[in-house]
Amino acid sequence: MTVYLVGFICAFLVFTAIVAAEAEDILSSVITLSVFGVLLAILFALFRAPDVALTQAIINSGLVTSLFLVAYSQTEKRREFDSDRKDDLK
């Protein structure tokens, strides 16, 4: 049972990590990263490391997400740079 649960969470971890790395929009990237953090916290709790799970849940889904969002709202978005990059990736 636990092996299947761990495998399921690991698969979702990989999925959210890929989405966070490859998403075009920075905002959805940040949100996916916080989902990644919550899943990782569940995994730590399953592996009987509640201290690390607590830290991971608070830091990653609380502090890091809010700091990323503030950094996102304070920086200028350069549209021409983004479109250049999209062309480059194709």
Place this chain on the structure above:
Amino acid sequence: MRFLRSRLPAAALCLCLGWWLWRGLFFSCCELDGPAAHYVANTASETGASNIVSAILFDYRGFDTLGEATVIYTTVCGVALMFSRSRFRRSGWGLSFIVRRGLGLVVPFLMLYAFSIVIMGHLTPGGGFQGGAVFATVTILFCIVYGSSFEASRISPKTKETLESSGALVFTLVGLFGLAQGSGFLSNIGAGFPAGSLGSLMSAGSIPLLNFAIAMKVGAGLSTLFYSMVKILEDPVEGPPPEV
């Protein structure tokens, strides 16, 4: 297609590493050896704390924790210095009435939770760092929901500075007490702190004191870090937007 092909070696490497870790998790033996075995066997008698992680952080490796606290202090100083003079666009004046009332209902429970994490750091999972981070999250919620000027009027940045510095001071003073007793910097039971009975609230000697010091330091530090990033987003001349 070129995009996929360029990522193929990296994906293969990740899969191999993942399989390796998975094997290590489920097919390895579960015997502890080295320092881990010593900690599991002797923590209760040597420190009086029932949370082994907390005992390692604040007793066996207390000096490392002081170093980590210094790292956080340096980071906060750097961010506050970097954001001290620049001015960016305005971001917001807080959220709607419903969110404000809702947060008002939640905040006492959040504070209680943070306090329980700190005060029972030597008994249950948690400790000064986690509790301080929850405190910082409460102030960040204040900043987002009510606006940063409200947050500054409730807990002034000066108070946070004092809290952070006094946390560091308490930590160092507890360490120096051990030195004055002749048993080494940050020593716990050896310096005459009472061990108490295992599992009770008043136990583990200096570990609860150090937990409180670290909670003050981390909470005030992370809160200052966020506040110094958002404080300039609001323009006091323009005034708040009309109520929706």
